[in-house]
Amino acid sequence: xxxxxxxxxLIIAQIVQKLKGSTLYAQLERQAWASLQRPEIKxxxxxxxxxxxxxxxGWEKKLQNAVYSELNVxxxxxxxxxxxxxxxxxxxxxRKAQGSWEKRILKSLNSMCTELSIPLARKRPVGxxxxxxxxxxxxxxxxxxxxxxxxxxxxxDFLEVLINLRNPNYENGDSHSFRTHLGLIQVPLKVxxxxxxxxxxxxxxxxxxxxxxxxxxxxxxxxxxNEHVRIGQKVLSEQDSAAAQQYIRQGSPTxxxxxxxxxxxxxxxxxxxxxxxxSNDDYYFVFEDYLYQVLLCFSRDTSVLGHFAYxxxxxxxxxxxxxxxxEEYAVFYPPNGVIPFHGFSMYVAPLCFLYHExxxxxxxxxxxxVRFFFRLHSISSHPSGIVSLCxxxxxxxxxxxxxxxxxxxxxxxxxxxxxxxWMVRAFSGYLATDQLLLxxxxxxxxxxxxxxxxxxxxxxxxxxxxxxxxxSLAAAEAVLADLSTLKVMPLLQIFLFATxx
Amino acid sequence: xxxxxxxxxVKGTVALQVGDVRTSQGRPGVLVIDVTFPSVAPFELQExxxxxxxxxxLTIRVRQHTSTHTPAKWVTCLRDYCLMPDPHSEEGAQEYVxxxxxxxxxxxxxxxxxxxxxxxxxPLWLSFTVEELQIYQQGPKSPSxxxxxxLSHPVPCEQPAPLLEVxxxxx
Numbered sequence: 001x002x003x004x005x006x007x008x009x010l011i012i013a014q015i016v017q018k019l020k021g022s023t024l025y026a027q028l029e030r031q032a033w034a035s036l037q038r039p040e041i042k043x044x045x046x047x048x049x050x051x052x053x054x055x056x057x058g059w060e061k062k063l064q065n066a067v068y069s070e071l072n073v074x075x076x077x078x079x080x081x082x083x084x085x086x087x088x089x090x091x092x093x094x095r096k097a098q099g100s101w102e103k104r105i106l107k108s109l110n111s112m113c114t115e116l117s118i119p120l121a122r123k124r125p126v127g128x129x130x131x132x133x134x135x136x137x138x139x140x141x142x143x144x145x146x147x148x149x150x151x152x153x154x155x156x157d158f159l160e161v162l163i164n165l166r167n168p169n170y171e172n173g174d175s176h177s178f179r180t181h182l183g184l185i186q187v188p189l190k191v192x193x194x195x196x197x198x199x200x201x202x203x204x205x206x207x208x209x210x211x212x213x214x215x216x217x218x219x220x221x222x223x224x225x226n227e228h229v230r231i232g233q234k235v236l237s238e239q240d241s242a243a244a245q246q247y248i249r250q251g252s253p254t255x256x257x258x259x260x261x262x263x264x265x266x267x268x269x270x271x272x273x274x275x276x277x278x279s280n281d282d283y284y285f286v287f288e289d290y291l292y293q294v295l296l297c298f299s300r301d302t303s304v305l306g307h308f309a310y311x312x313x314x315x316x317x318x319x320x321x322x323x324x325x326x327e328e329y330a331v332f333y334p335p336n337g338v339i340p341f342h343g344f345s346m347y348v349a350p351l352c353f354l355y356h357e358x359x360x361x362x363x364x365x366x367x368x369x370v371r372f373f374f375r376l377h378s379i380s381s382h383p384s385g386i387v388s389l390c391x392x393x394x395x396x397x398x399x400x401x402x403x404x405x406x407x408x409x410x411x412x413x414x415x416x417x418x419x420x421x422w423m424v425r426a427f428s429g430y431l432a433t434d435q436l437l438l439x440x441x442x443x444x445x446x447x448x449x450x451x452x453x454x455x456x457x458x459x460x461x462x463x464x465x466x467x468x469x470x471x472s473l474a475a476a477e478a479v480l481a482d483l484s485t486l487k488v489m490p491l492l493q494i495f496l497f498a499t500x501x
Numbered sequence: 502x503x504x505x506x507x508x509x510x511v512k513g514t515v516a517l518q519v520g521d522v523r524t525s526q527g528r529p530g531v532l533v534i535d536v537t538f539p540s541v542a543p544f545e546l547q548e549x550x551x552x553x554x555x556x557x558x559l560t561i562r563v564r565q566h567t568s569t570h571t572p573a574k575w576v577t578c579l580r581d582y583c584l585m586p587d588p589h590s591e592e593g594a595q596e597y598v599x600x601x602x603x604x605x606x607x608x609x610x611x612x613x614x615x616x617x618x619x620x621x622x623x624p625l626w627l628s629f630t631v632e633e634l635q636i637y638q639q640g641p642k643s644p645s646x647x648x649x650x651x652l653s654h655p656v657p658c659e660q661p662a663p664l665l666e667v668x669x670x671x672x
Contacts, residue, residue, distance in 0.1 A: 079597035081550060081633075090595050167591070169555060171625045188625065190590040381591055 010077045015070045023268070024066050031059055058239065065241035069266035072245075072447050073371055075310050089312035089380045093167050094387075098312045098379040101161050105339055106316050109152055154342045155424045158377060159184075159417070162387055165379065182409065183394030184416045189381055191392040194400065197454060198496055201446065203249040204489075206497050211251025212438040212489030225253075232256045241266055249445035251438055251489070258354040264444050265367035267360070290352050291345050294362050298369070304336035307370035312380035338374070346428040347373050350436050372449055376424050384449040389423050390416055392453040397460055400499065404464050413473040418480050419456040426452060430483045439488050455488060458495035462486070503640030504547050510537045511634055514619075530622050532630065536615040543611035548637040549600045555629035557588040560618040561600075566611035573613060578605040581620075588623040 019025055032050050035041055041049045054060040078087055089095045163184045166172055170188060181188075192200060204210065209224035219225070228250065235243045236259055244263045252260050298304070308315055315337025317330045348365050355361035375385045382388065397415055398405045408415050422430050426449070427439060442451050459480065460467065466479045516529035538544070543566035561579040579600065585593040602609045615636070621629040 079599060081552075081599075082597045086597070091591060092595060169627050169629075171627065188590045190587055190592045 007077075011071075014074075014077050015067055018070055018074070019063075019066055022066070024062060028054070028059060028063065031057070061239050065239070065263070065266050068241045068245075073310075084309070087310060088308070088314075089382075091167075091381050093169075094165070094379055094381055095312065097161070097165055099314075101158075101379060102313060102316065105152055109316075109339065112152075152339055152341055155421050158341070158386075158424070159420045162379070162390060165387065181394075182398060182405070183391070184414050185387065185391045185394060187387065187391070189388050189391050191383075191388055191395055192450065194396070194496065197450070200448075201442075201451070201454075201492075201496060203445075204442070204493055204496060206493065209250060210489050210493070211253065211441075212435070212487065213493065215251075229253045229256070232260065236260065236263065239263065245445055245447070247445075248441050252441045254434075254437075257437065257441070258360075261354065261364060261444060262360070265364060265371070267363040267367055290358060290361060291348055293358055294348050294365055295340070295345060297362055298366060299334045299336055299338070299340075301336050301366065302332075304338060304366065304370060305332065307374060308337060311374050311378055312382075312385075313374070313378040338369075341377060343425055343429070346425045350428055350433055350440070353433055353437070371447075372443060373426065375449060376426065386424065389449060389453040390420065392450060393419055393423070393456045396454065396457040400457075401461055401464060404460065404467060407468055408476060411471055411473070411476070413470070413476040415460060417473070418477055419460070422456055422459075422483075423452045427455065427483075431486060431488065432484050435486065435488045451492070454495065455492055458491040459483065459486065461495050461499070462491055504637040505640040507538060507541055507544060507636045507638050509634070509636050510539055511535075512537065514630060527624060528627070530620060530624075532619040534617040534619065534631070534634075536617065536634065536636065538613070538636075543613050544638045546602055546605075546609035546612045546636065547639045548602070549615075550633075550635045550637065551598055551631040552633045553584050553594065553596050553598055554632055555585070555594045555626045556619040556621055556631055557585040557623065557629075558582065558620040559584055559631075560620070561605075562616040562618065563605075563607070563609065563612055564614040564616075565609075566613050575616065576607050578607050578609065580606065588621060589625055 031054070035050055035053045038053065041053065051060075054063070075087060082090075085095060089098065163186075165185070165187050167187055172186065198205070202208075209228060211225070211228065214224040215221070215228075232247060232253055233256065235247050236256060241263055244260050248260055248264065305315060315332045316339065318333050347369065348361075351361055351365055351368070355364055372384070375382060376389075377386065379385070379387060394416055405415065426443070427436055431439065439451065439455065443449060463479055467476060470476045470479060512535040514532045514534050517531040517533060518529040546563075549561070559579065559582045560577065561582075562575045563578045564573045564575050567573055582600070582604075584596070584598060617631065617634075619629060619631065
């Protein structure tokens, strides 16, 4: 059909445009020039021969991976008349809400700085620079006095904003209609129900093997684990991003995980010019140091600004003194445009178990952030955005555990108040690390954060009996305080595929 | 192909409702928008573009110029085109939409007037409409550009395969 063809042409043109500016393009060009020396490249069939050469040498695969990565990360080109803010977020009232939230954070940040007499952005004096370089590897143990600094905001502040989100064109009256939202989220976004989730997460079904279930000690490895590891090694040797993403839906073997994630996120194998002095201290490293290093570099990495094209949030801008409104004097603060909140470092911490080389660790974290984590703290209508995740969680609970939902609501313990902090941190810090990594495998495999909402509902389902007996929010919190013993894959499988509805 | 915007006059929306609009409960689920082209001769419609605002289904009727003396009749050219897959949720509610002549059920050669019939069956929305309506006709064809041959893909010079000597079958 005419429309589909022109849509496809538009997508191709957009991807070509994006890739033209990348290092891969320069490398391919160099390779093509160099290949002219080769005997098998003939002038008469130049184009075909070079294409053949790319296929054999693995460069075509690299290009395929780059294209696949673009398709996964960037939204499809929208209607030509749509302005750029429409691409960030199509619903006007959500854009407005995000704008107000950003203003509030910025005001809080500015007033904190005024209070403590600290300028937002200044160049480090030379003496301090030297000291920083010397102390680079020990930053965790020798931190400046941060006691006066408050976190800019905490997840529960953000939850209050989401609870108050309203569509002005929606029937928000007091009369209870068939669509009254009994939970905290009051916006009618489309979320999947269990039949749709079963289809979406089909590889997690009862008939497919899973790491996290079928690799436990009681199960003989010949049944699933050995073959799965073998396939994983093959996927890595082929260096195919799309295959890796499909493979990891059933979990990644621990030994292959670091490489698989790097392949799926399409991070380059060259160490980047990140100003991390990689003194590979063999006998001692402290995660704290890595966290500081990564987060400090992240806050200064201006390439992160690119993700604001599809993020509903916008980087806070301030102007050089006296030049208010002049774009040439606009400065993004922080340079990467992302204002961290209390607990932000929890996005990085689990990655420290996988990547010991600081440059690699940084690249993986940055990719994970601009693909997934940014959606957890900006207001948008995207199916993986935090608003949709909250609504999905509440809807699943209401539909499949109505008695529990009603009981918790009656005692003043709205379930979202407890599960929000899990989802905002993608469960980091709440689950045991090996379980968390199995969960994040699936986030990568399905290119979606919806699994966080499903797991949150599954946790409530698992502890339903205890929760039915509590009579206060504090008691409900206590029942759900410790998730460190939970096994995520059995919980997900039972909730999605083995619960009688 | 280029397109040219056609100046149009969008009449106010009329709600279709049974009974008295003021006294009856509930909100109308059907709206009609008439679009006329006062200063333009009957033209060939190329594209209709608009920004949706919570309309779930769109039907378009067209009245075309006829050469004979029969009065022009209204014909449905688009029937129940779905703009929101789930009328109760936000999906598609504020999207930009383009409809092209090849999607229409009839030929759009000599358009005089258009009538847009908007439907929103869900009672949850306070109002619905379409905004930024633009009608386009085919623009003048751009002069064909001749590209140098080497810019597009160079076709390798194919040597005709040497004819094999086929020995005639015996008998």
